[in-house]
Amino acid sequence: MLTYDLTERAGAPLYEYLYRCLRRDILSGKLAAGERLPGRRSFAEHLGVSPVTVDAAYSQLVAEGCVEARPRRGYFVAALALPDAAAEPPPTPGRPEPERRWRLDLRSNRVDASLFPVGTWAKLTRRVLSEDPEALLRSVPHQGLYELREAIAGYLRGYKGLSVRAGQVVLGAGAEFLYLMLAQLFRGAALAVEDPGYPQIRRCYLGSGAECIPVALDAQGVDPAALRASGAAVLHISPAHQYPTGLVTPMPRRQELLHWAESNGGYIIEDDYDSELAFTPRPLPTLSGIDRAGRVIYMNTFSQTIAPGLRAGFLVLPERLLPLWRERLGFYSSAVPSLEQHVLARFISGGFYERHLARLRKTCRERRVAVLAAFRASAFAGRIDIREPGAGLHFLMRVDTALADEELRARAEARGVRLAFLSDYAARPGGAPEHVLVINYAGLGGEKLGEAVEALEGIIN
Amino acid sequence: MLTYDLTERAGAPLYEYLYRCLRRDILSGKLAAGERLPGRRSFAEHLGVSPVTVDAAYSQLVAEGCVEARPRRGYFVAALALPDAAAEPPPTPGRPEPERRWRLDLRSNRVDASLFPVGTWAKLTRRVLSEDPEALLRSVPHQGLYELREAIAGYLRGYKGLSVRAGQVVLGAGAEFLYLMLAQLFRGAALAVEDPGYPQIRRCYLGSGAECIPVALDAQGVDPAALRASGAAVLHISPAHQYPTGLVTPMPRRQELLHWAESNGGYIIEDDYDSELAFTPRPLPTLSGIDRAGRVIYMNTFSQTIAPGLRAGFLVLPERLLPLWRERLGFYSSAVPSLEQHVLARFISGGFYERHLARLRKTCRERRVAVLAAFRASAFAGRIDIREPGAGLHFLMRVDTALADEELRARAEARGVRLAFLSDYAARPGGAPEHVLVINYAGLGGEKLGEAVEALEGIIN
Numbered sequence: 001m002l003t004y005d006l007t008e009r010a011g012a013p014l015y016e017y018l019y020r021c022l023r024r025d026i027l028s029g030k031l032a033a034g035e036r037l038p039g040r041r042s043f044a045e046h047l048g049v050s051p052v053t054v055d056a057a058y059s060q061l062v063a064e065g066c067v068e069a070r071p072r073r074g075y076f077v078a079a080l081a082l083p084d085a086a087a088e089p090p091p092t093p094g095r096p097e098p099e100r101r102w103r104l105d106l107r108s109n110r111v112d113a114s115l116f117p118v119g120t121w122a123k124l125t126r127r128v129l130s131e132d133p134e135a136l137l138r139s140v141p142h143q144g145l146y147e148l149r150e151a152i153a154g155y156l157r158g159y160k161g162l163s164v165r166a167g168q169v170v171l172g173a174g175a176e177f178l179y180l181m182l183a184q185l186f187r188g189a190a191l192a193v194e195d196p197g198y199p200q201i202r203r204c205y206l207g208s209g210a211e212c213i214p215v216a217l218d219a220q221g222v223d224p225a226a227l228r229a230s231g232a233a234v235l236h237i238s239p240a241h242q243y244p245t246g247l248v249t250p251m252p253r254r255q256e257l258l259h260w261a262e263s264n265g266g267y268i269i270e271d272d273y274d275s276e277l278a279f280t281p282r283p284l285p286t287l288s289g290i291d292r293a294g295r296v297i298y299m300n301t302f303s304q305t306i307a308p309g310l311r312a313g314f315l316v317l318p319e320r321l322l323p324l325w326r327e328r329l330g331f332y333s334s335a336v337p338s339l340e341q342h343v344l345a346r347f348i349s350g351g352f353y354e355r356h357l358a359r360l361r362k363t364c365r366e367r368r369v370a371v372l373a374a375f376r377a378s379a380f381a382g383r384i385d386i387r388e389p390g391a392g393l394h395f396l397m398r399v400d401t402a403l404a405d406e407e408l409r410a411r412a413e414a415r416g417v418r419l420a421f422l423s424d425y426a427a428r429p430g431g432a433p434e435h436v437l438v439i440n441y442a443g444l445g446g447e448k449l450g451e452a453v454e455a456l457e458g459i460i461n
Numbered sequence: 462m463l464t465y466d467l468t469e470r471a472g473a474p475l476y477e478y479l480y481r482c483l484r485r486d487i488l489s490g491k492l493a494a495g496e497r498l499p500g501r502r503s504f505a506e507h508l509g510v511s512p513v514t515v516d517a518a519y520s521q522l523v524a525e526g527c528v529e530a531r532p533r534r535g536y537f538v539a540a541l542a543l544p545d546a547a548a549e550p551p552p553t554p555g556r557p558e559p560e561r562r563w564r565l566d567l568r569s570n571r572v573d574a575s576l577f578p579v580g581t582w583a584k585l586t587r588r589v590l591s592e593d594p595e596a597l598l599r600s601v602p603h604q605g606l607y608e609l610r611e612a613i614a615g616y617l618r619g620y621k622g623l624s625v626r627a628g629q630v631v632l633g634a635g636a637e638f639l640y641l642m643l644a645q646l647f648r649g650a651a652l653a654v655e656d657p658g659y660p661q662i663r664r665c666y667l668g669s670g671a672e673c674i675p676v677a678l679d680a681q682g683v684d685p686a687a688l689r690a691s692g693a694a695v696l697h698i699s700p701a702h703q704y705p706t707g708l709v710t711p712m713p714r715r716q717e718l719l720h721w722a723e724s725n726g727g728y729i730i731e732d733d734y735d736s737e738l739a740f741t742p743r744p745l746p747t748l749s750g751i752d753r754a755g756r757v758i759y760m761n762t763f764s765q766t767i768a769p770g771l772r773a774g775f776l777v778l779p780e781r782l783l784p785l786w787r788e789r790l791g792f793y794s795s796a797v798p799s800l801e802q803h804v805l806a807r808f809i810s811g812g813f814y815e816r817h818l819a820r821l822r823k824t825c826r827e828r829r830v831a832v833l834a835a836f837r838a839s840a841f842a843g844r845i846d847i848r849e850p851g852a853g854l855h856f857l858m859r860v861d862t863a864l865a866d867e868e869l870r871a872r873a874e875a876r877g878v879r880l881a882f883l884s885d886y887a888a889r890p891g892g893a894p895e896h897v898l899v900i901n902y903a904g905l906g907g908e909k910l911g912e913a914v915e916a917l918e919g920i921i922n
Binding site for chain 1: 479484487502524525527528539542554572577579580582583585586590591594595597598599600629634635637638643645648660661664668669670671681687709711712713714745748752755767768769770771773790792793795796797798800
């Protein structure tokens with residue numbers, strides 16, 4: 001007869017342990033389909049337990065469908081067709097996936113973490129957790145914690161001259177999450193994006209099932225004729241400092257794009273991703289700031305100014321879009337953790353964010369000057385042409401070379417250097433010229449700059 | 462001549478202040494299109510500044526397109542077509558949006574926050590920030606912090622008997638975010654969901670542009686015939702404890718669904734949302750645990766066991782899906798903040814999570830017993846029929862009443878009570894019977910239970 005050592009049950013109730021033993025053997029096939037289980041009385045006697053214990057175990061197995069009770073005949077192992085064990089390879093033991101570590105990464109902008117006042121953030125975190133411990137657990141409203149939205153609105157009113165109230169602000173878990181939300185807000189509409197442009201925007205929109213149309217740029221930004229021809233109802237742009245071209249869209253073009261939106265009943269998503277770091281000269285007013293018709297959605301994140309690891313960004317919706325937003329997206333929970341929202345609210349409203357931005361701007365400005373000077377004094381100075389509109393954390397550098405971009409990239413990667421080319425950002429084949437590097441210089445502080453110059457000398461020459 | 466009080470510039474450089482004054486007046490229309498600006502020398506003299514200051518301000522305005530420089534004629538205000546100022550209402554002053562506060566909410570499960578060891582969480586947060594301050598800022602890999610994925614995999618190996626390695630785990634900012642990712646993973650495939658079911662699942666899939674087919678349930682869960690007829694390639698289910706019906710899918714049906722996936726080359730998303738709180742009897746093995754063919758994606762969150770405000774959930778992908786995941790979704794940044802991932806990793810690997818779960822299970826078990834006893838001793842006991850499969854945080858309660866669900870709801874809301882009806886969760890009209898309440902009892906501790914009984918007496922009788 002079936003035997004289980006019930007002394008090994010480690011504190012579990014007898015019936016439960018017995019049930020688990022039986023189930024294990026049924027699922028493994030050790031007890032075959034159709035096999036009759038021992039009668040309750042004799043099994044109980046054999047195991048030295050009460051028949052009630054066996055009853056309880058059998059009942060549970062019957063309830064789960066692992067055993068069939070046939071009236072007056074007893075209990076039988078059910079016919080459980082086990083899936084083929086061969087198809088899926090067993091998991092290999094854990095080890096972190098190797099990630100490519102770059103000696104030098106000119107493709108992404110990561111300002112040194114040492115500039116961020118981690119101590120202040122830690123202090124504010126401790127303060128929230130001691131003053132209001134349940135802030136960690138309480139859900140925040142769909143659009144985000146009110147205090148945070150008010151802090152963001154206050155910042156935008158004071159530093160961008162935007163006329164914003166907290167009720168227009170929606171928090172999201174970073175830019176990509178916000179793109180996914182916008183795709184749902186504008187479901188059914190075709191979205192125009194800049195070409196060349198930031199590929200994540202296209203990928204998020206396409207992944208959300210949206211129609212996404214790359215629109216060519218001229219010297220002032222999105223070309224209105226191409227925009228009209230696209231048939232798009234929504235335009236996603238970065239007029240303050242386009243990525244990767246660095247274009248700053250001048251006022252008349254901004255007005256023209258606003259007119260397009262108004263006369264077509266369309267909308268413009270103004271992705272202001274790096275405008276906090278536009279240091280010289282003063283940035284133009286945002287589209288959102290000159291929009292009187294409620295046609296512009298302003299969007300920004302804290303990824304460039306604090307860290308991408310924070311995963312916090314926000315939209316400012318025009319009043320007219322709030323009802324549609326609530327209808328289509330109001331069911332989502334706020335995707336940013338509550339605790340982080342409380343801490344970020346205090347970080348902004350306490351003035352720490354502004355102070356950090358001032359330091360950051362100063363560092364970036366100095367870094368830019370140093371990078372430009374070093375490149376112009378380098379051995380490859382005669383073979384480059386730097387286009388430098390004085391905003392944001394990157395600039396374009398045309399290289400006089402016979403090598404194709406892919407050859408340059410291979411030479412760079414062999415040196416542990418990651419490069420970005422303008423051609424990487426084109427949505428359509430040939431949508432951007434070759435031989436133009438996008439230099440993301442935020443990380444080129446201290447000795448990194450010397451390393452970069454040396455590496456580029458080896459790659460370009 | 463134009464006059465600005467340059468003493469009001471509050472520390473800004475003279476040229477910049479002048480430029481901003483001019484721009485403000487151009488954009489507001491105070492300086493009309495075509496108007497000639499004062500000559501640089503006379504304007505400088507008039508304002509008491511150097512001509513260089515006026516030059517700098519004018520140059521900036523020209524660069525931005527707000528002013529045109531006409532050779533040998535001077536500077537003119539550009540023709541900026543200002544949008545109509547009437548269309549968008551000005552924002553109203555800030556005030557938190559009123560949110561409906563329920564005296565009693567039987568629609569959502571919120572265990573008292575007092576059960577969670579906030580002090581431990583705070584201590585771990587402080588420790589991360591002091592031992593590794595840059596953890597706040599460093600980006601984590603796309604799938605999430607390795608240490609956290611390893612902690613989750615270890616938990617699943619130890620407590621669910623799942624054979625999981627960290628490389629299969631993907632973190633996401635809560636269940637809804639993971640639904641959006643899954644919709645992108647299975648782009649082009651029709652997804653079947655349970656009907657009745659959790660409406661957020663349908664809404665997320667539909668919002669992502671996926672085809673989403675509600676499939677009827679029989680007494681064991683998803684009906685295989687209806688599933689086959691749906692033509693879906695992917696099935697999203699909660700076999701451990703379906704929401705809202707409370708159905709536990711028995712083993713033979715689980716096997717049948719696995720077979721469906723294998724023979725169709727399909728996949729099953731196993732949403733195990735509340736299985737940590739299935740307390741009596743022991744839960745069945747997960748679909749993922751008996752899947753040998755790599756056809757099941759396991760999914761869970763910390764929303765029920767810690768708090769929805771944490772916004773953290775995860776998927777376990779079968780090995781065979783990892784390449785497709787990387788191709789379609791590998792470009793996304795991890796949507797959970799880095800700091801939170803570090804703290805959660807320590808919370809799980811330090812054994813704090815298990816201890817918390819044990820306390821939580823005990824409380825929920827006691828609460829369930831108390832709620833059932835109180836309902837059965839109530840004045841409405843003779844008019845209810847409770848269906849109670851002994852898993853998770855809710856049960857169904859059929860009410861013998863002539864009132865329609867909407868009438869019951871109105872009576873409840875008049876008392877500040879939020880009810881959930883089975884019929885609320887039907888995707889198709891008539892997809893669920895009336896008069897069945899979904900009782901989410903996790904919040905009914907202490908005096909809340911007495912309040913609930915009293916309120917239900919008033920509503921039902």
